[in-house]
Amino acid sequence: MTKTPSDKLYQQYNSTMRKIADIRYSSALLQWDQETYLPPKGAAIRGQQIATLSEIAHQYFTDDTLGALLQELSGRDDLSVQEKKNVSLTWEDYSKQKKFSPAFVRELTETVNKSFHSWLEARKANDFSVFAGDLSKLVTLKKQEAQLLGYQQHPYDALLNDYDKGSTVQLLDGVFNTIRQPLKDILNSIQSRPQVSNEFLHRHYPKAQQWAFGMQVLKDLGYDLEAGRQDVSEHPFTINFNSRDVRVTTRIDENDLGNMVWSCIHETGHALYEQGLPDEAYGLPLGEAASLTIHESQSRLWENHVGRSRAFCEHYFPVLQQYFPEQLKDVTAETFYYGINQVAPSLIRTEADEVTYHFHVMIRYELEKQLLGNTLATNDIPAWWNEHYQQYLGVTVPDDKRGCLQDVHWSHGSFGYFPTYSLGSFYAAQFYEKATQSIKGLDTQIQKGDTTALLQWLRKGVHQYGRQYTSEELSAQVSGEVLNIQHFLRYLLDKYKDIYKF
Amino acid sequence: MTKTPSDKLYQQYNSTMRKIADIRYSSALLQWDQETYLPPKGAAIRGQQIATLSEIAHQYFTDDTLGALLQELSGRDDLSVQEKKNVSLTWEDYSKQKKFSPAFVRELTETVNKSFHSWLEARKANDFSVFAGDLSKLVTLKKQEAQLLGYQQHPYDALLNDYDKGSTVQLLDGVFNTIRQPLKDILNSIQSRPQVSNEFLHRHYPKAQQWAFGMQVLKDLGYDLEAGRQDVSEHPFTINFNSRDVRVTTRIDENDLGNMVWSCIHETGHALYEQGLPDEAYGLPLGEAASLTIHESQSRLWENHVGRSRAFCEHYFPVLQQYFPEQLKDVTAETFYYGINQVAPSLIRTEADEVTYHFHVMIRYELEKQLLGNTLATNDIPAWWNEHYQQYLGVTVPDDKRGCLQDVHWSHGSFGYFPTYSLGSFYAAQFYEKATQSIKGLDTQIQKGDTTALLQWLRKGVHQYGRQYTSEELSAQVSGEVLNIQHFLRYLLDKYKDIYKF
Incomplete structure (x- = not known):
């Protein structure tokens, strides 16, 4: 029997993967449409259509023929x-997907569907107990999932690994335990000083001009509008159907300019990453992002290190003044810079500043760890949550909506996702420090509104590799070392000492 | 062995069909997106994604398990x-789909893809020869398709049957041969009289107001905006993903008010039909339209019998004047009514009036019949086309773009589609005549802008049945007889005698 040549086998593998990608990205388009343009009465059938495509993609991906092909290819040297x-x-x-029986996948999908709706209802009723039953079922299923996937030390590890390969409780405990006190110290120093004002961000900023400014920023930062588009949705997100169709969404609050501007830059960061992935690797791991953590490192780098920098303000504040001459006539680039970097403990994670943000994440991380580790019952979440908001941030949670019901993640079954937000921020600081060392005059370029060198640097160091490296490997390659939170702490200290003068 | 109860088997059939519908409608959403919001660089992969979903839907639908289930159910009396x-x-x-091998389906899909692109290029180059090669291949495949499907008398019958069950060359020859001369007579009478002016339709009508007026008409006519939406595309169309998500598109030419208004009403007609299909029959034949001919009867009924009526003008002209006071200040409801019903032979089918439209269709019908019957070669299409435009309409075709390259249908492999446009119009006249007899004071209602009784009548007589009846059966049920073109001819004579005073 003649042995099939490796290139032919690989071709077969490649075309199977492309087909699976076609199904998955079709499902993604259905989701995009659901968040942007779906008429209200179309929602019922849409959920079913998405579930069907997910099920088919799972079937194709767990087909034994693919398994045999992969095993054969694994043994090839050429x-x-x-x-x-x-x-x-x-x-x-x-191998991971094979651990889930179709029955388990179906039960999980159905429970997620139900949970999402009961979460929506619970928010409307402002009452966690409406969500508690489904959430409890979901947690049980996620524990089963952890058992099926297997883990070394903590069941939560199995789930963390899903969002960032190699991520564990041990590693995250280390990171969060190290950073907690220094972060508290920074927050205390800031709170000992007079507050900076951001009142000007809450004047009246008409939708049309906000939209136009957002579009300009998107374009300026290098987002290819021929390979993507922006639309409006309730919560901003980035979604891609291949690296030549990467879409972002935004929301516009006429009394909150900051909300649109920095979430727009944040999504641009995600989108630039996706547009920078190699399009010839469509459907293959090397055509995908390294991890959700690295994804977040890109969005946070653009949002915070670029978008909330003094240099950025120097360039964009005059531009903003052209869009909003009346609203900003008594503001200067300097007071603008202070205002957009105001630090203040608050209730809502997505609106938190660069310092307090990580307390929001730590609370969720601790909570999930305890849920998975059986040391916290679902019913006790609100009390635990409120207690920790008091303890970590000194704020009193007035109700569940502004408390433990604020994030959609759990209703989606996403346990282990939140830590990527903090780790992404820490990597962002580390990468950006390296970028400023590698790109001569980067700050001056940004002052001139020119971020092409930075984008090129990220394309070359991060984007082009897809999933070739894990977060840690990529970090070592880009910045010369694995995650080191000292870069992030130094960045915060430098920035806020200047702003708050402590 | 216990026999599986029929209701259980039927349930199994139902859920299989729903799943297949999920895939097909997902593919439809990808197409909708392609025509409305897809960024240009996303086009390459999108074609592949649509092809993959079509292939999967075909696989599921031709699965032997479904065949066995259907056969078993066919024998059940309960x-x-x-x-x-x-x-x-x-x-x-x-049974029809089973006649096509996967290889044949793939070849057809690929040829259609190629043909569509070469049609686009040919239009750009204004040169039929760029399209000729792919078209020729497509015609060969359609002949093969006709052989695979089988037919009694003419290979074209097999294709016609696909768009309207029971439609044949014999039947259509009969219809068109009967109507040709009377239509010519009407056209001659009209042309012997002074032309009415529609100059006012070509003044400057800004986009925003046109859009707003279109949305009002959509809503007024009973289109449920909670179960659909309107967007902009190059060519207007209606598409549905279930009967609670039926979308229409429009295009706006600032120098052609008529283009937007009546294509909007036309699409509304299609959409009202889809929104009126029983939603509990999602995925099943009874949840689908009876035929493309009946679909067209609905769009033409609303566009022409309602939208181009004097009663409609009496209600909507003053409304239009509110939207465009300057543009319409020297126009009256009566001159407006004349102008929008101007009859004049022209080159482009989609812009043709109610009389000359059918010559455009007849030319295409004759041409397709000859292509399928091997009496016309692909290369000879332009000459044949131009000759017949001269003969039927007395117009000289200046180039291919305004000639045989004007319609997208052939590049999609749609041969046999065009006749449904004429038949739809003829049924529309027949149904509408019945409606005016059945609904007391329908004309007065329309004069008041109230079309609820008409919509209800169509819902009850046509929409609710889905595919339960063929076009002919439905016609007999709604109007008491099968297709009878005398109703259409009488309608034309009454209308144009009044307008052109012959």
């Missing part, structure tokens, strides 16, 4: 480094 | 009339 990487990563994903 | 109808229609569709 593949390129990239091809080997694609095969081994797909094998990992495949 | 199903309701509707259930039996669903099963027998699905069996028909299934």
